[in-house]
Amino acid sequence: MFSFQRGAIVSELLIDARALHTYYGASHILRGIDFTVASGETIGLMGRNGMGKSTLLKTLIGHVRPRAGSVSVRGKDMTGRPSYEIAQRGIAYVPEGRGIFGNLSVVENLRMAARAGTRGQRDWTFERVMETFPRLKERLGHGGQQLSGGEQQMLTIGRALMTNPDVLILDEATEGLAPLIARDIWRICSLIRESGISSVIVDKNWKHVTQITDRNVILVKGEIVFTGTSQELRARPQLLEQYLGV
Numbered sequence: 001m002f003s004f005q006r007g008a009i010v011s012e013l014l015i016d017a018r019a020l021h022t023y024y025g026a027s028h029i030l031r032g033i034d035f036t037v038a039s040g041e042t043i044g045l046m047g048r049n050g051m052g053k054s055t056l057l058k059t060l061i062g063h064v065r066p067r068a069g070s071v072s073v074r075g076k077d078m079t080g081r082p083s084y085e086i087a088q089r090g091i092a093y094v095p096e097g098r099g100i101f102g103n104l105s106v107v108e109n110l111r112m113a114a115r116a117g118t119r120g121q122r123d124w125t126f127e128r129v130m131e132t133f134p135r136l137k138e139r140l141g142h143g144g145q146q147l148s149g150g151e152q153q154m155l156t157i158g159r160a161l162m163t164n165p166d167v168l169i170l171d172e173a174t175e176g177l178a179p180l181i182a183r184d185i186w187r188i189c190s191l192i193r194e195s196g197i198s199s200v201i202v203d204k205n206w207k208h209v210t211q212i213t214d215r216n217v218i219l220v221k222g223e224i225v226f227t228g229t230s231q232e233l234r235a236r237p238q239l240l241e242q243y244l245g246v
Contacts, residue, residue: 012039013075014090014167014198015060020069022052022059022222029055030066031222037167042189042199044209044230046244047219053202054096056219057169060200061093062086074118074166090118090166096175098156102145106136109144109155110162117164123195124161132191133158135184150181157188161197168192173203186212206244210234218243 015037022030029052037043045053058064060071062083070079073089087093101109110129116122130137133154139147147155153174160168173189174182186208192199193212203209210216210230218226220243226233233240 013037014039014073016072016075017060018070018072020056020059020066020071022055022064022066022069024055024064029222030059033069033219033222033224035060035217035224037198037200039166040196040198041215042193042201042213044206044213044216045200045202045219046206046209046216048243048245051219052222053219054171055222057093057171057200057202060086061091061169087163092160092163092165092168094153094156094160094168094170094173096172098152100144100147100152100155100159102143105141105143106147106155107140109159110136113159113162115163118166121164124164126162129158129161132161132188148181150177150184153177153181153185154188157185161192165197167198167200169200171202173201174205174208175203182208206233206240 013036017033017035020030020033033056035056045056047053055064059066062078062081065080070077072078073086073091076089078086078089110126114126135151136154136158139151144152144155174185177185189199189201190212201209201213210233213230215227215229216233217224225243226239
């Protein structure tokens with residue numbers, strides 16, 4: 001199945017979610033969401049707090065099971081499958097809370113995740129991660145709990161890259177980070193895009209997001225109200241004001 005086109009290249013769908021309805025108890029969070037990620041595609045997922053962005057990500061990676069709908073990864077139905085099986089099919093997840101192992105060193109956090117990708121690729125080696133995150137290189141022996149918030153975010157992204165994923169899902173990319181650190185995170189997101197890895201990025205700074213995305217999706221109360229290119233989104237300031245409050 002094919003969806004995304006950049007120039008003359010048409011790419012295969014890596015994630016294909018259809019008609020998702022996800023609940024927390026009696027609360028109906030996602031309401032019939034269709035969401036796809038193609039090979040080489042970078043997507044910005046936007047919306048105010050509480051609109052369903054994190055729930056969508058958690059549904060895609062198996063942390064939350066939809067009550068209706070389906071999630072396929074690389075053409076295989078993975079609806080309701082454990083998260084580790086979805087990860088094995090090339091999906092890496094950087095959660096909002098980062099989820100590093102505080103009692104392990106930077107080296108240990110990274111090396112424990114190292115493996116070949118779905119096609120046997122090992123493009124993201126320990127050495128390449130060190131080149132990408134020079135700040136971590138200076139703190140290899142530090143425990144995860146000794147790192148600053150920005151350094152923890154870098155470690156979490158680096159750990160995800162060590163799995164050589166096909167898709168990197170990044171929830172709240174720069175939330176709570178100092179401007180200088182946030183700028184470094186955006187640099188890294190651009191490098192990931194250039195490396196050919198597909199990405200789904202959630203962040204409140206739509207200006208930075210749209211600088212690197214091919215397509216953007218806005219959620220309002222669990223429904224998609226906009227999907228389009230960065231150019232199309234920037235050309236609609238009234239939509240930005242209405243749905244993102246900017």
